[in-house]
Amino acid sequence: MSPEVIRELIKDTDITDIPEKYRNIAEMTGVENYLDLCDYAKGDEIYFPKLESILIPARNRKIRKEYDGWNNKQLAQKYGLTTQQIRSVIKGLPESGQMDIFSYGMEADIDV
Numbered sequence: 001m002s003p004e005v006i007r008e009l010i011k012d013t014d015i016t017d018i019p020e021k022y023r024n025i026a027e028m029t030g031v032e033n034y035l036d037l038c039d040y041a042k043g044d045e046i047y048f049p050k051l052e053s054i055l056i057p058a059r060n061r062k063i064r065k066e067y068d069g070w071n072n073k074q075l076a077q078k079y080g081l082t083t084q085q086i087r088s089v090i091k092g093l094p095e096s097g098q099m100d101i102f103s104y105g106m107e108a109d110i111d112v
Helices: 003-012 021-030 031-040 051-066 072-079 082-089
Strands: none
Touching: 021 031, 051 072, 051 082, 072 082
């Protein structure tokens, strides 16, 4: 089929043309986006990871940003982790009140 015919058929496709098993996805993404996914997959099944696993990097960034050196337990409760997991996430961050080696002398940059 020519690309023009395919575009015309896509425009004429509605949700009832999609097998019931896949309609939830088509409703969530929109029919045209669902058809784009079908074209991308070419009949292969697509694996979608759990939402939680996709959110891990963003969660870890927030934990690092919110960490104040003393709030391991609060962060663990907020994010549903153990304090050991929080320690693992913040590993490598400078201790609270402790400057890192690259900042040494920067705060004392005074013209004499």
